[in-house]
Each structure stands twice: as C-alpha cells, then as structure tokens.
Amino acid sequence: MSNRYEARFSAVGGQGVLLAGQVLASAGQKYEGRYSIQTPTYTAQVRGGPTKVDVILDDEPIMYPETTAINFFLSLAQGSYNAFLHDLRSDAIVVVDPNLVTKINPKYKTYQVPVIEITKAKIGKMIMSAVMALGIMIELTGAVSKEAIEKALIDAAPKGTEELNLKALHLGYEEATRLKQGG
Amino acid sequence: MSSDRSDGSGIVFWQGNEVVAEAAIAAGCRFYAGYPITPSSEIAHVMAERLPQVGGKFIQMEDEIASMGAIIGASLTGVKSMTATSGPGFSLKMENIGYAYMAEVPCVIVNVMRGGPSTGLPTAIGQSDVQQARWGTHGDHPTIALAPAFHREIYLSTIKAFNLSEKYRIPVMLMLDEVLAHMSEGMRVPEPSDYHLVDRVKPSVTPEEYFPYDTRFGDVPPMASYFEGFRFHVTGLNHTKTGFPTTNPDICQSEEERMIRKVMKDADALAEYESYLLDDAEIAIYAFGSTARGARGAVDEARKQGIKVGLFRAITLWPFPDKAIYALAKRVKAFVVPEVNLGQMIQEVERAAHRDMPIVGVNKVGGIPIPPSEILSKIKEVAKNG
Numbered sequence: 001m002s003n004r005y006e007a008r009f010s011a012v013g014g015q016g017v018l019l020a021g022q023v024l025a026s027a028g029q030k031y032e033g034r035y036s037i038q039t040p041t042y043t044a045q046v047r048g049g050p051t052k053v054d055v056i057l058d059d060e061p062i063m064y065p066e067t068t069a070i071n072f073f074l075s076l077a078q079g080s081y082n083a084f085l086h087d088l089r090s091d092a093i094v095v096v097d098p099n100l101v102t103k104i105n106p107k108y109k110t111y112q113v114p115v116i117e118i119t120k121a122k123i124g125k126m127i128m129s130a131v132m133a134l135g136i137m138i139e140l141t142g143a144v145s146k147e148a149i150e151k152a153l154i155d156a157a158p159k160g161t162e163e164l165n166l167k168a169l170h171l172g173y174e175e176a177t178r179l180k181q182g183g
Numbered sequence: 184m185s186s187d188r189s190d191g192s193g194i195v196f197w198q199g200n201e202v203v204a205e206a207a208i209a210a211g212c213r214f215y216a217g218y219p220i221t222p223s224s225e226i227a228h229v230m231a232e233r234l235p236q237v238g239g240k241f242i243q244m245e246d247e248i249a250s251m252g253a254i255i256g257a258s259l260t261g262v263k264s265m266t267a268t269s270g271p272g273f274s275l276k277m278e279n280i281g282y283a284y285m286a287e288v289p290c291v292i293v294n295v296m297r298g299g300p301s302t303g304l305p306t307a308i309g310q311s312d313v314q315q316a317r318w319g320t321h322g323d324h325p326t327i328a329l330a331p332a333f334h335r336e337i338y339l340s341t342i343k344a345f346n347l348s349e350k351y352r353i354p355v356m357l358m359l360d361e362v363l364a365h366m367s368e369g370m371r372v373p374e375p376s377d378y379h380l381v382d383r384v385k386p387s388v389t390p391e392e393y394f395p396y397d398t399r400f401g402d403v404p405p406m407a408s409y410f411e412g413f414r415f416h417v418t419g420l421n422h423t424k425t426g427f428p429t430t431n432p433d434i435c436q437s438e439e440e441r442m443i444r445k446v447m448k449d450a451d452a453l454a455e456y457e458s459y460l461l462d463d464a465e466i467a468i469y470a471f472g473s474t475a476r477g478a479r480g481a482v483d484e485a486r487k488q489g490i491k492v493g494l495f496r497a498i499t500l501w502p503f504p505d506k507a508i509y510a511l512a513k514r515v516k517a518f519v520v521p522e523v524n525l526g527q528m529i530q531e532v533e534r535a536a537h538r539d540m541p542i543v544g545v546n547k548v549g550g551i552p553i554p555p556s557e558i559l560s561k562i563k564e565v566a567k568n569g
Contacts, residue, residue, distance in 0.1 A: 022367060026196040029369030038196075039366040041306070064477040064555050065366050 003059045005143055007072040009133070010052040010080035016130035017076065019156060021053030023134060027144045027152035028057040037065045050080040057143065072141050073108070074133050075101050076115065095136055111140070111179050118175065119168060128168035135172015140180065146173070193371050199363040200267075202334050202370070203293055204229035206341035207265050209373075211380055212291070213239035214264040216253035218246050218272065221305045222361040223295035226267035247272035251279035254290045259417065261408030263345055267293035270312055271302055273319065280354050281320035282419045284442065287396070287404070289348035289383055291341075293357045295364040296472075296523075298550045307550025308361040310472055311524035316356045317501050323439055325446035326501040327453060328356035330471040334370040337363065339378055340498065346381035347453070351446050352403050358500060360523065362473040362552050386413065394424040396438070402445035447502060454504035457496040460486065464493030466565055467515045469508070469532050471497040473552055474521050480555035485562045492562050500528070505535045512536035517565045521545035521553045541565055
C-alpha cells in the first residue's frame, strides 16, 4: 500500500535548503528502508534565484518523481513562497519565516518561526537555518524518525561541523515543541 | 572509504548525473573532456574528482566542439572516453560525432536534455533531442541511443553504452533528461557481477600487416591504439581499408553499407524495452526516460478504473524497436505517446505500427514533466472513443 509523503522546502539559492532536502530523503532511504526521491529546482543563478527542493518518501518504489500532493511546505523567502505554493494538500502544514514571508495564504495551517533570526542568535551561523527548519519539520510531522534524520545529517555534514548541525536540528525540535504547545 | 563515493552501506543517494559518472568509471572510462553546461555539469564535476583517483585524465576544454574532438583523440589511443553535454552543446558536437561514425571511433556522449531549441530552458526538462540523436549529424549512419528511467538503470545503461561503443566501434548516445539528471534517488550500486565489460577487439596481426578498416575480420574491424607501434591514418573522408581517402564508388558504397550493417544486423537485440501490463492491453503507451515513470502511474490508475492499458517503456531509443511495436500494434487498438516535446518518437511509433489506428500524443514543452493525471486523461479519452 502506497504511503507517499511529500515535502517541499523553498528559499532563495544559497540558503541551504537543497542540502536539507537531501538529508531528509537519504534519512528515509538509508535508515528507514523506505524509498525516496529528492528533486531540486533552481534557476541559472548560483545564488539569489528562487529555489525549491521536493522530497518524496514512500514504502513502495516511487514511479512519478514529481510532487502532486504536498504534505509539508517550508518557505524562507516571499518570492519562493509565491512561486512554489502549489500542489499542496488542503491539510498541508506550512512553516514560514515571518521576517521574510509576510504575505501568507490563510488557506493553509501556517506556523510562523523566525528561523534565520533564531539560528543567527543561538548558533551564530545563518547557513544552519535550513537545518533548524528541518528540525522543526521533523518535530511537527514525524515524516522520518529523529534517529534517522540525525544519522543522515551526520553523514552529510562536513567534517567538524557535526555537533553544530545537530545543535541546529535540536533547536528546531525545541521551537516546534513550543509551537505545538501553543507557546 | 570505498573507491567510489558511497559510504560503504551499499545504498547511495546520488543525482542521476553522479550515477552516470560513477558508472562510467566502473565501465572503464579513463578520459573525459567537456565544457560545463546545465543540466549536465555535475557529470563533469564528479569526473574531475574521480578520474585522477583511478589514473584517468579529465580536461575541461575550451568549448563543446573541442571536447568532442578530444574524446575521439583519446579513444584512438585505446582509452575509453566520454563527454557530457546538453542541447546546445549536443548541436555543436554534431560534426565531430559524424567524424566518430566515419572514422569508427568508440566513445560515449551523454546528452542531458533540457528545453529547446537554442539555449531554451537551461534548468528545465526537455525530451526534444531524440530525433537529433538519430539524425543530428549529416550522412547515413546507424545510431545507438539509450534512455534509462531509473537510477540503477542509468548506471547499467551507462556501462552498456561503453560496451556497445567498444563492440561496434561507434559513438553511443546516453540520453537523460533534466529531471533524471538532477533528482537523487536511493539505489544499491550494482556489483561488478551484475554486469560485464566489453573492450574493443585489438588486431591479431603484426603492425606491418595491419589495416585500420580491414573487413577480413568482419564488419567491425579490429582497432589498434596509437602509440603501440601501429601506424594508421584516420580521416572523415570516405576511405579505403588503409584509412586513406578514396572516391571509388564501389568502396564508398560497400563501406557505408557495412557501417550501417554492423549495427543494424543486431537491431532487434539492441532495442531494449520493458513491457508493463501489455499482455491483455487494448491501449499501449510508448514512453521513455522520466516521462515513462509518470506513464506507469497513469497505467496503474487507469487499470483501477477498468481500462486495459499497458506500458511499452523504451530503454533503447535507437535502433527503434520496429518489430516489437509492429507486433504490439496488431494486438492493441490504440497508442498513447507522451513525450516532453511536440511529437518526435510518435512518428516512429506511427511508422513501425504500420496500421491505421489512433496514435495520439501527450506533449508538453513548458519545462515541466508530464504528470500522470494528463496521461490518464488521454488514456480515458482514447478508451471512450474506442
């Protein structure tokens, strides 16, 4: 029985969401024995263009490699929010950074987390924002287990940055826990 | 760390482009020349990192044309060689690809298809170079072009591309599309026991007795390597067995016929495809590459709705599976041909079906893949109209 789960992370090029997508997808594939596909979309610009990465997880081999009914949507930029807020299920969970995404479609259940501000203050490196966002996503959705995502994150982290990456991930868990409790 | 870029678990999560590069190394490719072009650039990135590790050479050339020239030259020294490109670069390489056909030099050209014509849609999917793969270079020639759809199949097809180029002494095209090239999909890396490697046949005669196009040994003459004591001439002009130009009509005729025959006598065996639910099908879908993945979803959904439809998933684009399509056309009532172009392979389906029957396309060229829902709509429309 197909148990397809679709996630989309969107931002502008250079914010690290492509890597976050890769981590999510490989967590499912390598550590949960599921099938996964990660599909990036980007413009010809290296940095600054609207970017998204779609991740599909399923218990069965995945045929169509594109998303059609997205369960989770993250956006760290208004431009990419506008460009990529499509193909969402009506019960999709949306997370945005309210400092960067101010015009929100009320149709979707949307959590507003100043991801970049928090990462900057508590980690010191903006590039970890996408990892923190990944932590938020995992805590809110349970799309893959924490154990799987942490292993996959350590696989993907450049040597010497494993601890920092895990710290950013845990920061995401904490923030999401607070959100769930309505705090 | 193992020799390739996997982490030892056996499961890798590579982009399609990375799969091609790693498979090329496994196939024995030890020379790559290229010029970066989206959406194929990651193949060059990985080859630049990996080739020096295995004693190979990577060169970023000044342009696409020179890259093609360089891999022909490298192959003439006996080294399995590859380049990768996308639409505009594929166009630029065409003259030298013709040279490789004429001079009978094995090599592999990867074309990651994006939207076109011209520079088109650099970061978005197209499947509109499939007829170009067949007829892009001038003159009569056979074509072998492969279009895998899954990452493990991309790996094995890359190896197959090298094997066929070595076996037949011709350039072989590996036709991916942007979606496959950029998406990452988990796969178990094939073990060497999962495939075999083919090397070109070397001469069994002395350098003094050697001719580069000596048909006494069959339609694929043994190929010496430069710098191993064999001296021979190579040209794009029609030539005799010595490799020197000729305008002798009989030799030109027989040699051109041989160069087509050497591949086309094996056309049926070369035309690899996968049949999915075709046994009782009344409607057949012909699809390839990433589009075939969406088509399979459409078939499953249509079956749930009671429509007898199946998928003919072409893995070899060229030679076209004439006999298989002809046989299928006698059994089904209609064909649906989705492709990310405005109708290219559908012409071949029509030709091979050789029957007056509905053969309808689903065509998109906006830089997005064809969703299963659109293929399903067409299936339902065709089913309804009988």
